[in-house]
């Protein structure tokens with residue numbers, strides 16, 4: 001039997017502190033509740049606690065994002081409360097890394113449900129809203145790896161959540177080269193030996209990128225080591241990853257085979273990538289028809305235009321008219337900065353974060369995480 005969790009409440013309102021304490025004291029699955037009106041003092045306590053800890057942080061008085069971030073660094077089981085429960089506020093709370101938002105006054109049943117969930121020994125902090133995002137195009141050399149690598153890196157940077165970057169372009173994968181990694185384990189080895197292990201061991205089979213919250217699973221260094229993988233193994237890998245990572249970014253080959261279709265079917269989002277030229281757009285059209293025939297939900301496939309230039313003869317509206325779909329994001333053409341990053345084996349933001357493409361990837365990551373959170377809020381409100 002594991003230790004019962006502690007609860008630390010940071011709330012400047014004495015009434016709500018007392019009410020929360022009286023509710024929590026009735027919950028026999030909580031070890032102890034500590035109350036703080038002084039937030040900095042509360043933060044010091046959180047830092048010193050070695051036990052499993054759940055924090056209830058009230059932000060009705062408009063606490064700074066910086067403070068919330070500091071709390072988030074030390075706890076994953078964070079509940080934010082506020083008297084303002086507008087959609088904007090909920091989005092903000094979830095974006096700042098809160099796992100739950102409770103409107104004030106907090107209802108006893110809601111509090112019980114959330115604390116019980118956190119106290120459950122099988123609770124996994126990252127599973128509930130985990131998303132598999134595949135970067136795909138049925139054309140080669142279009143920028144899938146550039147996008148997967150840099151989106152994953154920026155998502156980890158912007159959200160501070162655990163992000164996995166998985167190279168499923170088996171035999172021809174470039175992820176390890178783009179980030180200058182020498183992985184100990186490769187995808188097929190991990191699929192066969194680590195899926196099903198406990199979370200800590202499973203996580204160790206990934207290579208952490210520098211000190212960030214980005215974890216990489218590359219393809220084998222030597223082509224002859226690449227073992228065949230089955231669609232069923234892909235399903236099991238995704239399932240295991242969803243317990244550990246908030247975002248799972250998949251770099252794919254341009255093949256349309258059994259494995260690619262399995263990856264696409266199992267993805268929550270597909271970033272279908274094209275560039276501004278007629279053959280690429282024709283290809284995109286064919287591929288979007290294929291997706292339609294597989295009955296993917298409307299908002300599962302998002303179109304990304306890569307290597308965009310303002311003076312392109314073909315305009316974004318033309319592409320949208322041809323494809324009958326809105327463009328979700330466009331990434332500027334910047335060959336020099338990208339090649340500089342690839343040659344140095346680092347992400348674009350590490351060679352030039354203020355370049356047009358450096359900014360673009362940061363904003364792209366923010367949009368992706370905001371849209372996913374907004375979707376969660378809509379479900380929250382239902």
Ligand SMILES: Nc1ncnc2c1ncn2[C@@H]1O[C@H](COP(=O)(O)OP(=O)(O)OP(=O)(O)O)[C@@H](O)[C@H]1O
Pocket residue numbers: 137139140141142143144145146147169174252253254306307308331332333334335336338339342
């Ligand atoms: N936004 C961009 N601006 C300028 N050049 C780019 C851009 N995106 C990609 N490139 C160039 O295109 C090349 C191919 O990109 P990348 O390897 O990401 O394509 P891919 O779709 O993954 O290819 P493959 O199908 O072979 O896996 C890069 O090496 C880079 O030179």
Ligand SMILES: [Mg+2]
Pocket residue numbers: 144145146169174251252
């Ligand atoms: Mg590639």
